[in-house]
Amino acid sequence: MRYLTYIICMLSLAAASCKKFVEVPTPDDRIVSDDVFSSDAKASGAMTAVYGNLINGGGSFINGFGTTSGGLSSDELQKFNPSAGEQEFLNNALTPTNTTLRTLWSSAYQSIYYANAILEGVRRSQALSAGVKGQLEGEARFVRALHYFYLVNYFGSVPLVTSTDYAVNSTLPRSEPAAVYQQIRADLIAARDLLPEAYVGSERIRPNRWTAVALLARTHLYNKEWTEAVAAASNIIGSGVYQLQVDPATVYLKTSREAIWQLSPNTGTLRETSLLRPTGTTAPVPQYFLPSSAMATFEPGDLRRRKWVDSVTHQGTRYYYPAKYRNTTTAVTEYYTVFRLAEVYLIRAEARLNTGDLDGAAQDLNIVRTRAGLPNTLATTAPDLSTAIVAERRRELFAEMGHRWLDLKRWNLVSAVLSPIKTGWQATDTLYPVPNDELLSNNSLTQNPGY
Template sequence: MNTRWVNKKKITLRSWMGAAGLSLLFWGVTSCREILEPSPVDLLVDELVLNEAADVQPVQLGLYNAFRGIGAPKVIAGDFTADYIQHNGTFTVYNELGNKQITAANDAAAALWGAIYRAVYIANFIEENIGNVPGVPEATRTRVLAEARFVRGYANFVGAYTYGGIPQVTTTDVPTNRNIGRASQEAILQSVLADYQAALPDLPETYPNDRITAKTFATKNAVRAALARYYLYQQNWTQAEQTATEIINTRLQSLDTSYAAVIFQEYDSETILEVAYANNSNDDPGTATFGLNNVLVGRREVIPANPLVLKLLSTNSGTRSQTISFNSTQQRGNDNGWTVRKYGSPDDANNNITLFRLAEIYLIRAEARVRQNRLTGTNGALADINLLRARAKAPNASFNTQENALLVIEEERVYELSFEGHRWYDLKRTGRIQAVMSAFSPNWNQKYELWPIPQSEIQRNRALVGAQNPGY
């Protein structure tokens, strides 16, 4: 992007991300070994200017750059907080997550918070300014605004289900954002729904003849997928089923015949939206994909927990056991020798992070149908589950009670979606977290149903003083 001046005044990341200081931690910016080590730094964002039509694309790309920064820390929140991993390295951040001793100083909690508000800020910037830029075609104006609203909705959705109530940042005004308290989780989620509903009409169904753009830029199916997940979390079973069915019926995505494509390919046929990283991502601000690869494969700071290994090796998992691999030379001490394979290095063909894919949509529809007590038949949950089982070359499932069906779906989400950032959120929304996590770790505490508000943010934003989540 071109560096520009805004009113001849430098705008820094820390100054404009002021909901709670909202500083951005770099993951892997300088070296693949420095995952969460560097301290927060100020970044010049003078390129955020919308004065003429030529400014629109750089700001749009800045929005997606911020958006992809949510990817890796959200995977860490969703899967490292839960029962998927055990600590195997030296970094405190992962020791806290693996041993269920999370503190308000945890760097992952601060990194996700910063990524969320970086995305929210740029979305607000677009919303405030794009209507005043001369020479922008109306179709471009409405599409970019819709993209901004989708990104803001997604960021706030992740924030609300990770931290509970969070500051509702609706402006780019620095003094306002430097002193803003927590809104309720309900208020944040209402804004999420409003943003998704506003974005949906103005986004394209797809980008014909451009497979990569269609999977890395927001489309109608990306918003529908976000809405289906939203309705599932809100227990609006009718809308969850209906929205999932709309996505499936577009036939814009299809299940790959082999589950290996999910693990080892980018832009595969079932991806709805993924965040992409270039091979030169060393200079990529935010969270570079090789951060996950280094944590899971290079340094192996965390490894698949033994109970998860047993689940993935079960007959019902089928070929989805390829999510992990075993090396006997690494098996020593507490190291079980297993490694996650879903994230390659920047030079591999699987270094992107999937946000939405078709298999999740089938699982959403299956669960919504079970909750409506439609278990079998043409429009029953079992057909959707067995479609995924067939793809994974696993035996067909069977169930005849709602309770049993829900447990089958819970397990199916483990087989299908491991290390895509769902498990902790799934256990919370289904009310299963205390039973599962207490059995998994003697250190589990109910307070871990939410991540802590980062202590650094409370220190920067006086409106957050005394507003920490219980127990931290």
């Protein structure tokens, strides 16, 4: 089962290619043999190992740090006794030497490297069946698109790495967001056409066609491609594969029918749980907690307030913290949920609103509200529905992979919301700085304004 550890320098990559190409962590060297793509089973094992690295490796956009960094950068999370590095996120005063910042960048490029290695190995192989070739290419393209989505939204212009060629990659300049999004769309359209509707196996831990379409719908939304976003979201909803869980407490279980794509951990306690839950037993200390402004957004009777928020009292003060993931045992009952149906309804609601379909937007919004135990929205005009969708996304997607931070930025609300509550806020804080190590190792890179 050595193929199910972390994938690294694949098949015909020379030793130089295994070195850093846009600064990445040193790869695990337990899969280095030339026979990785010599059979369907081995190649599929390599792809599975990519997902293992995402969920069981260190922190990343996809594994905890997207939630905490985006939450601190926005108005979503506060930190009890923050470290100097965490205070930088809270104050939107990041320095290019911040270690979490570097981890976000390098872990994303490590996963992109793995995806590129899979793509190159699959294309060269003469031993793989056509079906497995298509499946693996689709999955690798999806993984690459997913990481570029977060890189471009957090950093803006970023190097566009599409091969494992160290000589080329080590001197790449930053590509403009339009070019990055063009690559994201191309990868997702290819993944959509290559991947089957059925999942590999009985669980939802390998991307299927609808996983690629979910990210494509989000990509269209972020680029104000409203008609395309409506179409993509409608295809997922109309597939009949997914349904909202009746009880919000079951949304993140590994058996959730709402899940579009999940990651399966080695242990029952997810990194997200460890990061957000209080520590200590006799006198629990809060770690990350929800500010009063976030708690005030919940309407009376909202089941999400009851099922997804917990609290602890420390030194006479009550702290409320996100508790979407609750398991603290070794038994694996929850999977990390990267895409789910509720977001798709909210994507379609917002896109419908912007195409002038106010009734359709309200219908989608009400589907999410009904599951939360709330009455239908009273909003009927476009401005009121827009306000309602902004509020609903905040309640439904809080403390979930940085949605609030990215939403405020794409709605052009970030300065209006954060400048009153963030000391020293400036508009250039909407993008994170390029890590200093990257600038030192690649003279073609430039720093973002304001840093």
